[in-house]
Amino acid sequence: MKPVVDGKPVGYESASKVEVNLAQTGGQDRGEAPEMNAPLRPGVESGASAIEVEGSLAQTEGQEKGEAPAMNAPMPPGEVEAGAETSEESDELDLYSVMRQARADRVVEFSRRNKAIDTTGRPWAEVVPDRDYPYRPKDFIPPGPLGLKRKKASRKELSFFSEIFDRACVRYLVRCTNKYDRERRRAHPAEKRSRWKPTNSTELKAFLGCMIVAGYVHLPNLAFYWGVDEDCGCWLIKRTFPFHRFCQILRYLHYSPEGYCPPGSQRLEDFKAMERLDRVSKVRQVMERVNANSRSACHVGEHLVVDEAMVAFRGRHGLRQYNPSKPTKYGYCVRVLAEADGYILADEVSGARADPEDMSAYQRAMHGVGDDQVSPLDLKPARIVHRLTLPFQGRYRIVFCDSYYTDAQLADHLFAKDTYLVGTVRRNAASLPTLRHPIPPRSNRGRPPTQSFRDPFPKLNVPRGYSVRYHDGPLTAVKWKDTKTLILLLTGTSVGAPDVQVTRRSKGPGGGAIRQQVPCPAMVDLYNRHYKAVDKADQLRSSYEFGRPSKKWHRQLFWYVLNKAVVNAYLNWDAYTSERSRKNKENIPVHKTTQLSFRRALVRQLVGNFSARRKAPAGNPPVVHPVIEPVIVEHEHVRRGKPTRACRYCAKARRHMTGANRPRPHETIYECSTCNVSVCRVSLRPVCWREHLDEMRQQVS
Structure with a gap:
């Protein structure tokens, strides 16, 4: 037991000081200035202990309501009850209460130091089904008609791709590539680069088309695409580029305006200083241009998803991460904002540069970061959601995310921006209410009759489909039992909506699997239907992903951006053709367009008739000439007369037959006037005469 000095245990601060500090800290977090001379409640002094504060507040509230003071309530300062113990004895008796209060204050202080949101004091209330709450979700305000903005959009696949990876991007790549090669030749004049000439937009588009071909025509080595053997080679790539020219463009392809930085030069030092701020x-x-074009290429829907994607890279770089829970375990972690169908609207590489909240005003101006990107949020994952959803706030959209991003402070912040949040949280999150709710009647195995909201449901004691809900104004916490316990924190959705029935498989009485209907909260069903949008985008991107492995870290990110542009263009094309087919205004096939057919058509339009070759490639396929059937005037089907002879082609067809079941060949008196070959009568068996003419044509050709 710690010694007591002046009625307080040594090593613990006064509870009132902790409360005042926390109140000031909370006000400063919200941008409020601390009140130095804030008035206290009646009967509360600044130096009072936690027990004195609690008792005085309870007594004051009871007197305001007209109630008599409690018998055991502590007296206000200045009054001494008759027969009361001395102050030292009462402090000694209440020592454990003070220690417990101080320990709780330290836990709250530790949580706030770790930037966790403490909501233990929030007025959480249980949700009553079918109740009309004051915070009803407002209807989504669509920015215009669904589908593409351009009503007279071209039916060509290239036009959809050019809306995202536009001509400005192509010209920018051409300018950076030519600048990089020109400065490299100037720095290394003795380097041999034969037959090099500056590239142009037409050649670069053909190069990108050949890279897309390599995504669905997989060969073990780059040189195999120019192979002349029967088991390798791609004719489209061979006729478009010679191997040497293709490797030149692949080597010197550049997308940075700095150009070539010679070792030891001042330009290299300046570039390294810039990379320390933006890695x-x-x-x-290129990333920001493609993101901006993706947002303007189509109207954004109501449901948005924030998640992470992995870009494979096994080289050496400071941004490379290891995530064992992902199929791609090594690479760059990219934070992605996507629509429900997998259309990527915005993304940012994790750890690429500091948060705008941590930058100085000069650094924000240098990187072009606006003041609107600076948020009052404490947690970094919450800041990521704010930055990604910033262009789409204000129209009552619903943002879905997982437990890494979900936070009560983020939900309140987005709700103030007319944007709703639905996300899972961990069961030990500080944002959850600490109210206690009754357990269903099946919990009769010696457990207490109540259970904290944060604790998991006991196994085999809670039926599948059981759920509880609490709300604090617009913020709602939902807990639902499926095979595991799912906890959601959300705003703006219909928390009082009736449950829906979902189908689940469970073990039957005989050991087999049976299907059963399980009640599920409406907001949980909404989350399950939309939160896999980024996984769908990864699936579309990885199906025909292209890009050669490289030790240069920026190459993998560039191929990721280009693959993302192709996938977004395909999703726009698919929505366009589906809408046109439904309206039946144009002659467009009703069947769903596959991504492979879209990529093949896009490649043909990107390459066109371009060829960087001076002569035909080696191992070219044979030229197919149109077949002109020769006019055979000397062969005539004539009647010869008796004696009859067996038809040559009937006998040939029966040679493989043996035994008594072998039929006899047809006897005929007809033959060819030139060949003297017996052939069946045309009116009876025309196939024999047709076979004879085909045989003669083959001999002539």
């Missing part, structure tokens, strides 16, 4: 500055402009 993906080489591909930053």
Whole structure:
């Protein structure tokens, strides 16, 4: 037991000081200035202990309501009850209460130091089904008609791709590539680069088309695409580029305006200083351009999803991460904002640069970061959601995310911006209410009759489909038992909506699997239907992903951006053809367009008739000439007369037959006037005469 000095245990601060500090800290977190001379409640002094504060507040509230003071309530300062113990004895008796209160204060202080949101004091209330809450979700405000903005959109696949990876991007790549090669030749004049000439937009588009071909025509080595053997080679790539020219463009392809930085030069030092602030500055402009074009290419829907995607890279770079829970375990972690169908609207590489909240005003101006991107949020994952959803706030959209991003402070912040949040949380999150709710009647195995909201449901004691809900104004916490316990934190959705029935498989009485209907909260069903959008985008991107492995870290990010542009263009094309087919205004096939057919058509339009060759490639396929049937005037089907002879082609067809079941060949008196070959009568068996003419044509050709 710690010694007591002046009625307080040594090593613990006064509870009132902790409360005042926390109140000031909470006000400063919200941008409020601390009140130095804030008035206290009646009967509360600044130096009172936690027990004195609690008793005085309870007594004051009871007197305001007209109630008599409690018998055991502590007296206000200045009054001494008759027969009361001395102050030292009462402090000694209440020592454990003070220690417990101080320990609780330290837990709250520790949580706030770790930037966790403490909501233990929030007025959580249980949700009553079918109740009309004051915070009803407002209807989504669509920015215009669904589908593409351009009503007279072209039916060509290239037009959809050019809306995302537009001509400005192509010209930018051409300019950076030519600048990089020109400065490299100037720095290394003795380097041999024969037959090099500056590239142009037409050649670069053909190069990108050949890279897309390599995504669905997989060969073990780049040189195999120019192979002349029967088991390798791709004719489209061979006729478009010679191997040497293709490797030149692949080597010197550049997308940074800095150009070539010679070793030891001042330009290299300046570039390294810039990379310390933005570690993906080489591909930053292309990424932002494609993101902006993706947002403007189509109208954004109501449901948005924030999740992470992995870009494979096994080289050495500071941004490379290891995530054992992902199929791609090594690579760059990209934070992605996507629509429900997998259309990627915005993304950012994790750890590429500091948060705008941590930048100075000069650094924000240098990187083009606006003041609107600076948020009052404490947690970094919450800041990511704010930055990604910033262009789409204000129209009552619903943002789905997982437990890494979900936070009560983020939900309140987005709700103030007319945007709703639905996300899972961990069961030990500080944002959850600490109210206690009754357990269903099946919990009769010696457990207490109540259970904290944060604790997991006991196994075999809670039926499948059981759920509880609490709300604090617009913020709602939902807990639902499926095979595991799912906890959601959300705003704006219909928390009082009736449950829906979902189908689940369970073990039957005989040991087999049976299907059963399980009640599920409406907001949980909404989350399950939309939160896999980023996984769907990864699936579309990885189906025909292209890009050669490289030790240069920025190459993998560039191929990721280009693959993302192709997938977004395909999703726009698929929505366009589906809408046109439904309206039946144009002659477009009703069947669903596959991504492979879209990529093949896009490649043909990107390459066109371009060829960087001076002569035909080696091992070219044979030229197919149109077949012109020769006019055979000398062969005539004539009647010869008796004696009859067996038809040559009937006998040939029966040679493989043996035994008594072998039929006899047809006897005929007809033959060819030139060949003197016996052939069946045309009116009876025309196939024999047709076979004879085909045989003669083959001999002539």
